[in-house]
Amino acid sequence: PRHFVDSFTMPSTESELAPGITSLPEALSLAIAWIDGDDVAPPVANDSIIRSSDNNAPPQSDAVTTQQTPIEKAISLLINLQTQISRNGLFSKNEALEDVPTSSLGLLGAEYQLGRAYLALPTYTAPPPANGGATSNGITNVGPSPSLLRKQNITRAIEYYHSFLKRLEQLGEDMLQEATLKEYHTMLDLEDMNDNSTSNNKRSSRMTPSQIREMKIQRFQRKKATTQKRTHLQSQFQRRSRLGLPADEPMEGHDAESLTRTLSVETLRMHAEESLEEMQSSKSELEMLEMAIKMESARMHGMDPRMMRSNNGAGGSRGMPQAGMADGRRRPDPSPQPLQMTQITQHPITGELEYTKQRVSNGQLLPVQQIQRQEISKTVFRPGWNQPTMTLAELGEREREEAIRRSEAQKVAEGEAMLRPRRYEQLVKDGMEDDAGLVEASAKLDRAWDDWKEE
Secondary structure, three states: OOOOOOHHHOOOOOEEOOOOOOOHHHHHHHHHHHHHOOOOOOOOOOOOOOEEOOOOOOOOOHHHHHOOOHHHHHHHHHHHHHHHHHHHOOOOOOOOHHHOOHHHHHHHHHHHHHHHHHHHOOOOOOOOOOOOOEOOOOOEOOOOOHHHHHHHHHHHHHHHHHHHHHHHHOOOOOOOOHHHHHHHHHHHHHHHHHHHOOOOOOHHHOOOHHHHHHHHHHHHHHHHHHHHHHHHHHHHHHHHHHHOOOOOOOEOOEOHHHHHHHHHHHHHHHHHHHHHHHHHHHHHHHHHHHHHHHHHHHHHOOOOHHHOEOOOOOOOOEOOOOOOOOOOOOOOOOOOOOOEEEEEEEOOOOOOEEEEEEEEEOOEEEEOOOOOHHHHHHOOOOOOOOOOOOOHHHHHHHHHHHHHHHHHHHHHHHHHHHOOOOOHHHHHHHOOOOOHHHHHHHHHHHHHHHHHHHO
16 A cells, blocks of 8 residues: 555564563553653663574674664664564454454554654764865765755654554444544545646645644544543543452443453544644645755755745756756746736726726736826825815814803703712702702612611
8 A cells, every 4th residue: 555654664584572571562562651751661681672583693782772762762662563563463454443352452553653753753963074075076965964864754754654544444434433534535635636736736735724724623622532531441440440340340331351442442543633633744844844955955055045946847946056057057037027907997077098007916906006197297286285274263163163062061961960869968068958859869878878888
């Protein structure tokens, strides 16, 4: 299949697990601990991870094995584990989920852990040579760049994620949810479209931001539901351990084996959602790495990377040496001009034809600002300041009317304020203590005020 990992990733000779590891699940747990950064003691004193069964192969020295990082040790162990699984024939393409033993379900995540390990694998670059890396033609010659090494790691991680998802899909409909399979098939279809399409229409085959956002929301909801199920199952494990129940005694519909199997299946489903998430983010990182590699290549050729521009397959990129040029220089391409249109209309009064130039921007017609002779002639005798619109007498009359209107409105407001209920002492100050209605209303206000103070 297209997305299975090539055979070159496997060891060329038969190998065995490292001494101190007695089972395949134990090797997987050790590799996961190394990837997660847990402080785990190695199975042997010299940190040897792979021991070849070929007696003619030279043994690894302690200096070589101790220089490996935990991620590199995990990758070596996982590749060896993958070889053992393939050699023993633990999984078949024709078997369903119910045919896989419970003890072997966790081993289905070996490819997923390899993808995680390659994404976390640091990149190293060789130190520059003594002569500075300059060749006879003046081009700097150095080792693989960190961007190129990172691209290789991401590409290999995506291949392992594809292998993991393809293996889960072969187990039948009971393994992965329908929404997860739909998202994975959509991702495969987009990859096929990008592989078969030219560089000019690759951008059109991508998903829109709204589609990506909707896909992320649905994936987050599935991950949240799976996490809740795993948490509930783990709590059942803890309850069985506290109660000391036998393995064959059921609790909440699960015995020990059924509970272990259900938890393993939910863990694989969680790994599937995380694989889709990592694949999507890795593809975005690959695009940035492609640009970084081009810039580093231009810098090695002595070009200014800021002058680089993708030409979509039509003659290469600007800033890179072109064929047929003696010194590698290239005349800069003229900047693309937007499409312009001229709209011809007739003046409704004079009947003269009017020409208006417009340009196309984002599918819309926008007028092109131009200084024409007719526009200038209309404003020749126009003063540069604002002309008065009324006389001083008219302004005074307007101010007088507005003052009278404000005075009347203030009197009305004061009259309405005199009739509003208020406390009795204020009524006495205003001389309104003879108004029975206001006195009764003030009594209610005073009682409410006294009650509030007592509280």
